[in-house]
Amino acid sequence: MFGMRPWTVLRAVVAAIYVFMLGPIVITVLVSFNAGTRSVFPPDGWSLKWWAEALSEEWIDPILFSLQLASLAAILSCAVALPLAFGLTRHRFPGRNLVVLLVLGPLLLPTLATGLGLLRVFEFSGLIGSMGFWTLLIGHVVICIPFAVRTIAVSLHGLPSNVEAAAASLGASRMVVLVKIILPLIRNGLVAGALFAFIHSFTDINLSLFLARPGASPITVKILGFLEFGFAPTLAAVSAITLIIPLVLVLLVQRSARLGDFIYGERGA
Amino acid sequence: MWTIDGQGAGRRLPLHWFLVGVPALFLLVFFVLPNAFLLSASVLKSENQVLTNQFTTENFTIFLTKKVYLLTILRTFVVGISVGLLVAFVSFPVSYFLVRTRSRFKGVLITLSLAPLLASVVVRTYGWYVLLDRFGFVNDVLLKLDAIQERIAFIPSTGGIIIGLAHALLPYGILTNLASLSAVNPNMERASMSLGANRTKTFLLVLLPNCMPGLVASFLLAFSISISAYATPAILGGYAAQTIATLIYAFIMQVLDWSLGAALGTILIVSTLAILYFSFRFGGKRAEV
């Protein structure tokens, strides 16, 4: 672009950064196929035994637990986010900025602190004994709301502002307008919002750390707990599985919704 | 705005009251209240692992007077600043390349740069253990090259935390810089060079001033995430190199001392708020729906 050489240098630098960025993840996946008992790279040989172990009940249960948790958190946070995004994009009202801060709060403040605070609230209200899936779910919905609201708001911004008026002028009730006109138009935004929320919940550790209990523990917390006892290749295989799940989801969704449109929006540019 | 419907033409509550009110209530109860609880606990005394109602500032003075704790707090901010700088400066060339390249693989490269976000931090950190461990890949290579005589334990260490976090947060930096750089007209650099500025001067005098907000934003974002990150410091730092987050976990889950844990949490919240204030001041509008 500006003569050949500087661009070639930049290209080499960028290639090195990509290796830095993707290398450790690729290594994790490769280690999971190791024949030896230690997590080493390059692997001592190839085997699937760690994958067999990773697919045993001990690991599949927390993975399924995380899947349930993230799916429900995604659906619920979108259900909460949809009216919020609506109210915030379609109405100007006193205190709107405060509500915006409230909605983005879980993204802006440390998740760790929110997790800690939730633990304290549950303890205080005597719920500590019955903590588990439901308390985790509440926390996950809280931290997923900002992602869902932003993504849905982006797609609402993209709507022509007069579709509602046009539909209403044709005699459609508010409910009909919502179900027949608006929801289909922002379908991509809803799907993307749910996906981002799912990924955020599925990969979370800072919140689950304090709210997880034995028997009700997402896969990330479980892996972290085991890492204290050493880096067994099984954990690499489990990690690989937790990487594959969101990857497959993204690839599936990418076919129908253009996720890229929402990524910039998500950061609010 | 009062809604007036066909049937009754009566005055009703505005629609947005319902749209916004119910979800806002949810967030008040499960987000604002918990954080308020945490803040309040930081100024309450604990006795025998039970929080009392006595007011005290002792929780904070302990951290400021005991060297171990002071060191942990200091380490956390050193980690935050280093990670912020690393993320800002390493992600910048990638974003620049992605914005300016005419490669057919541009889309693939952008996707690849964001792909690590799909993995949990635990997964992203695991590979670093394999690389940096005393019996890991880097040691093997250095031994083979005769660069070292004995194996070195690169982890647990503060440096390990910094590398691990910078690696994990790089995609955020790329995303942030991508947004600011794609708003910079490429002809500006050409104009600068046609006017006689060489590449260095063009970079310093023309490009940098126009993408500074992105660089600052990526620094602040990486900083604020890394000071409250738990998993990476736990894996790569361990007990040898504790940070505020790992210390909080120890206080709350192991020592069961809410006062000290809450006080550390308060330090995190206050630092993050300070960062937010900064990023708003520097014009970067990070928070908008």
Place this chain on the structure above:
Amino acid sequence: MPDNVVLRLSGIEVRYGLTVAVEKLDLAVEEGEFVTLLGPSGCGKTTTLGVVAGFFEPSAGEVVLGGKPLVGLPPFRRNIGVVFQDYALFPHMTVAQNVAFGLKMRKVSTPEIERRVREILSLVRLGEFADRHPQHLSGGQRQRVALARALVIRPRLLLLDEPLSNLDLKLREELRLEIVGLQRQLGIATIFVTHDQTEALVMSDRIAVMKDGRIEQVDTPHGIYEKPVTKFVAEFIGSMTFVRAELVEPADEEGFGTARTAGGRIVPVRLDRAMARGLPVSIAIRPEKARLVRGNFTSNGIVSLPGRVVSVAYLGSRQEVRLDLEGGDRGMVETVADESQTFTRGEEVSLLAERQDCVAVPDSATVDGAASD
């Protein structure tokens, strides 16, 4: 040839992977000359400009500016002023700082910088805007800042890349004259890139018409309009009636030959260059050079093409009549709109033109090597 050539491009070729953006391009610009590269988007004109400025390296060919070879030299050592379509002003600098930038890079003394900036800003009538930021200027003002910034360094050559295409029509017409005025006043050799034929005709000393990375014709505006050498050139500038034909007799010593139209009629044509017998050509007739008469009319020495009126567009003092010609070609005639010249749709008419107004042009540049010169 008297060597007051400032810039000479010879055999320039630019490739991106497998696509060729510019192919075997030769062009010379003389001292003080205003040369326009005219062509549709994607014809390689901006790429050619980029090669001269040093933004792209050509895959082959030479660029010589004032006797000095430029290829391999970075843009900042070329001393060429560039004005971009999107202005490319530095948003973080004031107007004065924008204009001073090139002088600072040349380490000109501060008082001298101040003097020259003031001088050039008053020349582009922006004296009182010196301390504004570009964001607070109108489009036309921004373009004049860009012009001042490129001119203040006293470049050896000025390159203008579609500088007017982001402006509205009225402003464009004003700025055309202003740019040419400045260029004449400073006597600076200029290459101007545009896709707008009117701009090219009004502003240029010479026009190079480009298509698919090649120059089809270089000539004065008059020459391009009156003597297009290819169908593309004839089509791109102004409106034109084209009649498909085949060359029957090549040019005699006066430059006239004959051709057989698709309708089977033998007509006299003007030939501006040597073309072989049997070559497929188009007979190009300007609408304002043609006349219309009712019915079927034949006369020696006058080209007469029968057809049927398709539409009549009334333009006040003049009218534009569109025709379906015998043989399937579309014709257009521009005439005065008076009573003797009322035509109705469907009417049988004949399009008449003098033989010197019927130019036979080859359908493509490559057939007889009628490409650039």
